[in-house]
Amino acid sequence: MPPVVEVSNLSRTFDVSKPWLNRVLERAPKAYLKAAQDISFSIGKGETFALVGESGSGKSTVAKMVVGLLAASEGEIRIDGVDMRKSRNTAAMRGLRRRIQMIFQDPYASLNPRWRVDRIIAEPIRAFGLERGEQAISARVGELLELVRLNPRDGAKYPHEFSGGQRQRICIARALASRPEFIVCDEPTSALDVSVQAQILNLMRDLQDEFGLTYLFISHDLAVVRHMAARIGVMYLGRLVEVAKAGELFGNPQHPYTRMLLEAIPDLNMTGRPRKAVEGEIPNPINPPPGCSFHPRCPLANERCRIERPAFLTRQPATGVACHAVEEGRA
Ligand SMILES: Nc1ncnc2c1ncn2[C@@H]1O[C@H](COP(=O)(O)OP(=O)(O)OP(=O)(O)O)[C@@H](O)[C@H]1O
Ligand SMILES: [Mg+2]
Incomplete structure (x- = not known):
């Protein structure tokens, strides 16, 4: 079965230059920020693919490009074989729009506070003309x-009358309203209490099983990702550094950055494994380090890493790693 979602060599550059007059007076050059570079992955039907990485690694930028909220600078996004960048206003594209939805981190900010919940959830149904007549819609x-798992009577209330977890449920209901097949979830539970987080994640998994949904799931939290995803992509400074099956990534991480992230996870099984904090800081993305952009934080970095950018080496289909140390067997 071909993958539903195919992203190849996707990049996005932002112009973060100062205003023209400042540039002229200060003789400052234009400045560009490469938020996502050369991102490639695919997601099979009914699969969950996760992107993890520290803040600023470009996860949301990729998510927004995939759903079409942000234009890509380069690369290709194919969903069910339809090229999202080339077929802007074709019938194929209009058909796709209903089938792709997004869930955001902040459930309150993504709900219109002046609309009652039933109107919020009915909006996609009306927009795509999915039901006929008011009775059918309600x-x-x-x-x-x-x-x-909310009460149908909750439709008469406004978003502020709900808890954070309930609001995220409303966002999920709205996303499901258009009967989507592919949902991009950008940190859907990061704003929630840990206990509520688990309920929402379980709900999302139940819904996935029930409707055969395909998820692109984004989180900075490896424990959350482990619970949700079959395959995981680790991002660092706008690039994918490792893609692996969930079991492989947690059992046998390859990239030094992945290992660093894993060592920082609390040890719930109390095996006595020492826990190491994540070291160093993410460099300025406007002026990233040459060579492998992780080299200033990498315990295995050598001269080659400082000069030459490691290529992404595919190991098995749809998995791989970009690291000289791994490639040379030094890791
Ligand atoms: N509209 C924009 N204009 C300029 N720079 C931007 C814009 N959007 C994002 N960036 C920059 O692109 C980089 C990646 O941002 P992005 O929001 O994709 O990161 P993220 O991985 O989602 O982080 P977080 O975990 O904090 O949500 C950051 O350095 C950010 O400052
Ligand atoms: Mg983000």
Whole structure:
């Protein structure tokens, strides 16, 4: 079965120059920030692929490009074989729009505070003309509220009358309203209490099983990702440094950055494994280090790492790593 989502060599550069007059007076050159560079991955139908990485590594930038909220500078996004960048207004593209939805980190900011919940959830149903007549629409809204384990009567309330976890349920109900097949989730539980987090993650997994949903799941939290994803991509400074199956990534991490992230996870099994804090800071993305951009923080870095950027080496289909030390067997 071909993958539903195919992202190849996707890049996005932001112009972060000062205003023209400042540049002229200070003789400052234009400045560009490469938020995402050369990102390639694919997601099979019904699969969850996760992107992890520290803040600023470019996860949200990739998510926004995949759903079409942000234009890509370079690269290709194919969903069910339709090229999202080339087919802006074609019928194929209009059909796709209904089938792709996004869930954001901040459930309150993504809900209109002046609309009642039933109107919020009905909006995609109306926009895509999925039900005929007010009665059918309100029945469907009730059904969606029940799907996310809320009460159909909750539709009469406003977003501020709910807790954070309940609001994220409303966002999920709205996302499901258009009967999507592919959902991009950008840190859907990061703003929530840990206990509520688990409930929402379990709900998302149940919904995935029920409707055969495909997820691109984004989080900075490896424990969350482990719970959700079959395959994981680790991002560092706008690039994918390692892609592996979840079991492989946690059992046998390759890239020194992945190892560093894993060593920082609290040891819940109390095996006595020493826990190491993540060392160093992410360099300025406007002026990234030459060679491998991780080399200033890498315990294995040598001369080659400081000069030459490691290529992403595919190991098995759809997995791989970009690291000289791994390639040379020094890791
Ligand atoms: N519209 C923009 N204009 C300029 N720079 C931007 C813009 N959006 C993002 N960036 C920059 O691109 C880089 C990647 O940002 P992005 O939001 O994708 O990171 P992230 O991995 O989602 O981080 P977080 O975990 O904090 O959400 C950051 O350095 C950010 O400052
Ligand atoms: Mg983000």
